[in-house]
Amino acid sequence: MRHVLPRRHALTHLAALGLAAATGTSRAQPKWPSRPVRYITQAAPGDPVDLRLREFVQGLQPLLGGMSSIVDNKTGAGGILAHQALLQAPADGHTFLLANAAMTIFPSIYRKLPYSPLRDFMPIAVSGLSPIGLAVPASSPERTLAEWATAAARQRGRLNYGSPGNGSVSHVYGFQVNEDLGLGATHIPYKGASPALMDLAAGQVHFMMLDIFSLRPLLGQGTLRLLAVSGERRSKYLPDVPTFAELGHRGYDRTGWTGYYARAGTPVAVAEQMAAAVNQLNTAPEWVEKRGQVWSDWLPLKPAEMAERVKAETEAYARLVAKIGFYAD
Numbered sequence: 001m002r003h004v005l006p007r008r009h010a011l012t013h014l015a016a017l018g019l020a021a022a023t024g025t026s027r028a029q030p031k032w033p034s035r036p037v038r039y040i041t042q043a044a045p046g047d048p049v050d051l052r053l054r055e056f057v058q059g060l061q062p063l064l065g066g067m068s069s070i071v072d073n074k075t076g077a078g079g080i081l082a083h084q085a086l087l088q089a090p091a092d093g094h095t096f097l098l099a100n101a102a103m104t105i106f107p108s109i110y111r112k113l114p115y116s117p118l119r120d121f122m123p124i125a126v127s128g129l130s131p132i133g134l135a136v137p138a139s140s141p142e143r144t145l146a147e148w149a150t151a152a153a154r155q156r157g158r159l160n161y162g163s164p165g166n167g168s169v170s171h172v173y174g175f176q177v178n179e180d181l182g183l184g185a186t187h188i189p190y191k192g193a194s195p196a197l198m199d200l201a202a203g204q205v206h207f208m209m210l211d212i213f214s215l216r217p218l219l220g221q222g223t224l225r226l227l228a229v230s231g232e233r234r235s236k237y238l239p240d241v242p243t244f245a246e247l248g249h250r251g252y253d254r255t256g257w258t259g260y261y262a263r264a265g266t267p268v269a270v271a272e273q274m275a276a277a278v279n280q281l282n283t284a285p286e287w288v289e290k291r292g293q294v295w296s297d298w299l300p301l302k303p304a305e306m307a308e309r310v311k312a313e314t315e316a317y318a319r320l321v322a323k324i325g326f327y328a329d
Helices: 007-028 048-064 077-087 145-153 169-181 193-202 212-221 268-282 285-293 303-324
Strands: 037-041 069-073 095-100 121-130 132-137 160-163 186-189 207-211 224-229 256-263
Touching: 037 048, 037 077, 048 069, 048 268, 048 285, 077 095, 077 256, 095 121, 121 212, 121 268, 121 303, 132 169, 132 193, 132 212, 145 169, 145 224, 160 169, 160 193, 169 186, 169 207, 169 303, 193 207, 193 212, 193 224, 207 212, 212 224, 256 268, 268 285, 268 303
Parallel strands: 037 069, 037 095, 160 186, 160 207
Antiparallel strands: 095 256, 121 256, 132 207, 132 224
């Protein structure tokens, strides 16, 4: 004979089952974040990227349940030390990396890289975007790219170009300009953008391809001149500077960028929650204004969308590096 529970007992039984199910779900998906969130950066303490990161993660805290944040500076080796520091952390969503577009160059330029940026890292969200500009000292008499290219070609083999370091976007784009214009220039890698910019403004470096975020202070001082920028369209911050494409030079469609990464294997739900927090803060009027002050653009990409963009850029840089035949190892 079938046993039927009284209605009161049946409701109590169902409530108990619901509590058990909720408890099981809670165990399967623990609260995140459950401890301070660590942000690794290759930027040196006190430099503009470091200061901006510290300010931004403070703003993220209320969106992450009030959990505190820690900024961990891992400088050196063009960012490789910072990348490796992330790979040594658990893939539990409590450690993130603020990386830049060099992540898309490293797989092709470093043939002995001990990790795979595409396989071992999970893109989370874009932090900022910036066109790469061809900068020359303001003392250069040439006012256009065509004029400068003609004058530079007459000095073939006697010019140099700087970059913040081997394997950087600045380095690869500088090499591309050098090859496209047939300059025979020598690459001078620096330890960071600041010393390279000082030498460029002084005329000790003849040209440099660098993001406009980094070029902005010296452009404002009038010590540098910008001849062209990368990207599909002119920067809204520099409407009078043409793109390379407008001037008939192809292969300069990529921009510089910074973005947040986690280790591969991080729970997708955590990655999406983190991306939503980053994107929400970036839409706040305060941060729209802050980006405008430093000539930084932004795209509200989700993790999967950023992963597609990173993969496409990695493949594009691989073709460029193979064409150039330059390797950093």
